[in-house]
Amino acid sequence: MMALLAQVAAFLAALWAAPHLGALWHALFPALARPTWDSQSWFTLLGEHLLLSLGAALIAAAIGLGAGIFATRGAGRALRPLLDAVFALAQAIPPVAVIALALPLLGFGAAPTLLALVLYAALPVMRSAVAGLDAVPPAVLDAARGTGMGRAGILARVELPLALPVIQAGLRVAVVLSIATTAVGAVAGASCLGTPIVVGLANGNTAWVLQGALFTAWLALIADRALRLGLRHGARG
Amino acid sequence: MIRFEGVTRRYGDRAVVDRVTLDVPDGSICVLLGESGSGKSTLMRMVNRLVEPSAGRVLVNGRDVTATDPETLRRGIGYVIQSVGLFPHWRVAENVATVPRLLGWEAARIATRVDELLALVGLEPGRFRDRFPHELSGGQAQRVGLARALAADPPLLLMDEPFSALDPGTRRGLQAELRTIHAETGKTILFVTHDVEEALALADTVAVLEEGRLAARGRPAELLERGTGAPVRRLFGEESLAFHRLATLPASTIARPEDAAGDLPILPAEASLKQALMLMLSEGSDRLAVPPTGEFPGGTLYWADLVRPA
Numbered sequence: 001m002m003a004l005l006a007q008v009a010a011f012l013a014a015l016w017a018a019p020h021l022g023a024l025w026h027a028l029f030p031a032l033a034r035p036t037w038d039s040q041s042w043f044t045l046l047g048e049h050l051l052l053s054l055g056a057a058l059i060a061a062a063i064g065l066g067a068g069i070f071a072t073r074g075a076g077r078a079l080r081p082l083l084d085a086v087f088a089l090a091q092a093i094p095p096v097a098v099i100a101l102a103l104p105l106l107g108f109g110a111a112p113t114l115l116a117l118v119l120y121a122a123l124p125v126m127r128s129a130v131a132g133l134d135a136v137p138p139a140v141l142d143a144a145r146g147t148g149m150g151r152a153g154i155l156a157r158v159e160l161p162l163a164l165p166v167i168q169a170g171l172r173v174a175v176v177l178s179i180a181t182t183a184v185g186a187v188a189g190a191s192c193l194g195t196p197i198v199v200g201l202a203n204g205n206t207a208w209v210l211q212g213a214l215f216t217a218w219l220a221l222i223a224d225r226a227l228r229l230g231l232r233h234g235a236r237g
Numbered sequence: 238m239i240r241f242e243g244v245t246r247r248y249g250d251r252a253v254v255d256r257v258t259l260d261v262p263d264g265s266i267c268v269l270l271g272e273s274g275s276g277k278s279t280l281m282r283m284v285n286r287l288v289e290p291s292a293g294r295v296l297v298n299g300r301d302v303t304a305t306d307p308e309t310l311r312r313g314i315g316y317v318i319q320s321v322g323l324f325p326h327w328r329v330a331e332n333v334a335t336v337p338r339l340l341g342w343e344a345a346r347i348a349t350r351v352d353e354l355l356a357l358v359g360l361e362p363g364r365f366r367d368r369f370p371h372e373l374s375g376g377q378a379q380r381v382g383l384a385r386a387l388a389a390d391p392p393l394l395l396m397d398e399p400f401s402a403l404d405p406g407t408r409r410g411l412q413a414e415l416r417t418i419h420a421e422t423g424k425t426i427l428f429v430t431h432d433v434e435e436a437l438a439l440a441d442t443v444a445v446l447e448e449g450r451l452a453a454r455g456r457p458a459e460l461l462e463r464g465t466g467a468p469v470r471r472l473f474g475e476e477s478l479a480f481h482r483l484a485t486l487p488a489s490t491i492a493r494p495e496d497a498a499g500d501l502p503i504l505p506a507e508a509s510l511k512q513a514l515m516l517m518l519s520e521g522s523d524r525l526a527v528p529p530t531g532e533f534p535g536g537t538l539y540w541a542d543l544v545r546p547a
């Protein structure tokens with residue numbers, strides 16, 4: 001936990017310091033006239049990046065949870081293998097390919113990025129919801145029906161609370177996948193930590209590419225670390 | 238009052254309950270007795286529509302159960318399920334309060350009722366109210382299950398092997414408590430068990446199920462009369478049938494109206510002949526004094542008389 005906080009602090013300090021390290025970037029990239037990324041604040045980019053990732057994770061959570069609930073009852077049970085295959089396929093398509101395919105339909109910006117991220121992150125939520133709901137003991141469901149609870153009541157008051165720990169693990173995976181993948185959105189013009197990479201590539205400015213790549217990778221590592229910590233915590237609690 | 242009219246339940250082409258017709262009169266305890274897989278739970282679960290009959294119908298108080306929507310029906314019928322099934326994420330008090338909450342009782346009324354019920358099933362409210370199910374022993378959990386079924390004071394109770402997971406001592410204790418509760422509340426109880434002693438200890442009437450069919454029914458003493466059918470003999474065991482029969486006969490009926498001479502061991506008049514036999518064996522005496530109670534004028538019970546009705 002302390003190590004994670006220290007890393008977050010170091011990351012934020014580096015974001016703040018990057019624009020002030022002109023001397024360093026000049027020394028590393030003597031051929032470039034403007035090696036320091038200063039068109040946008042790194043904190044703005046980070047904010048937009050997180051907004052995009054968390055927004056996508058939220059949508060993925062709603063879709064994954066809905067599908068998981070549907071697949072564990074009534075008519076949905078028969079469709080479970082199909083649903084699972086569809087979600088697995090959606091995740092198997094690389095997000096950058098989804099963006100490329102969606103661009104003509106959705107245009108530039110956040111929309112195609114959100115779509116790619118949602119497709120990528122919905123699978124773990126769906127699977128965890130199915131696993132968690134499946135694990136509710138049949139005797140408990142029987143008691144719930146026997147006491148006269150309705151379907152909605154059983155879902156809201158018995159099944160979801162009991163499945164929550166498993167679902168939470170799936171949600172964490174979705175959030176982290178999303179944070180670690182959002183940078184590709186820069187290809188579609190979505191403003192995020194990946195933006196300096198794309199802009200740098202377009203202008204032949206390797207210094208910007210390096211700075212963007214550095215912070216994107218670092219954030220993904222932090223997210224991954226937070227996930228591991230969270231999963232261990234979840235398993236214990 | 239519950240009435241099964243030609244009730245059948247098929248799974249595939251196998252009838253696991255087969256044309257059962259049975260009445261459970263108001264205020265009585267009817268025990269469904271049968272081997273594992275004989276269809277006891279299935280028959281019982283048709284009363285609160287957890288299972289729907291393939292043919293025939295089930296009436297509660299003269300009304301076909303399918304005329305009431307399942308949720309409303311179930312809130313009016315206490316159900317103790319075979320595997321306890323407490324809600325693991327709720328405290329004991331919330332578990333007990335399940336049906337009152339569904340019925341929209343006020344919080345204060347629910348709290349009073351919960352404490353009342355915990356005391357009734359022998360759990361000190363102060364100690365148990367706030368525990369989670371995993372903090373209970375098996376017997377305590379079954380008591381909470383019973384309290385949950387009794388919570389909204391339903392006139393009808395369905396109990397599916399409620400004491401099956403318990404040691405014999407705890408089990409007898411809970412059977413005695415159930416009889417007390419029954420005597421105090423006059424509820425109609427349908428009780429499933431495959432334990433013949435439990436059936437004899439509790440039943441007003443016993444209904445014997447064999448492969449889904451009603452093989453025999455009657456008061457325990459009737460059921461165990463000499464010449465009873467093969468299913469009953471099989472279930473109670475040929476060699477111990479006579480012993481079980483003793484359990485169904487009250488000692489007062491064969492006591493001789495003599496004043497007890499000397500200091501004989503004392504047997505209460507409402508005890509069964511089985512208890513009389515046990516007392517004779519443990520005291521090494523062939524006579525017992527039965528003191529007067531109510532209508533019974535008092536008398537002496539002889540070993541020779543006891544072995545005759547068996």
Ligand SMILES: Nc1ncnc2c1ncn2[C@@H]1O[C@H](COP(=O)(O)OP(=O)(O)OP(=O)(O)O)[C@@H](O)[C@H]1O
Pocket residue numbers: 248253271272273274275276277278279280319431
């Ligand atoms: N949903 C179901 N689908 C198929 N078969 C079932 C179903 N429910 C019960 N059965 C079968 O019906 C038969 C009777 O089951 P039931 O649970 O009523 O028996 P039981 O007398 O309560 O047994 P036990 O004492 O073991 O609880 C069994 O052979 C069982 O396998």
Ligand SMILES: [Mg+2]
Pocket residue numbers: 277278279319397
């Ligand atoms: Mg059963």
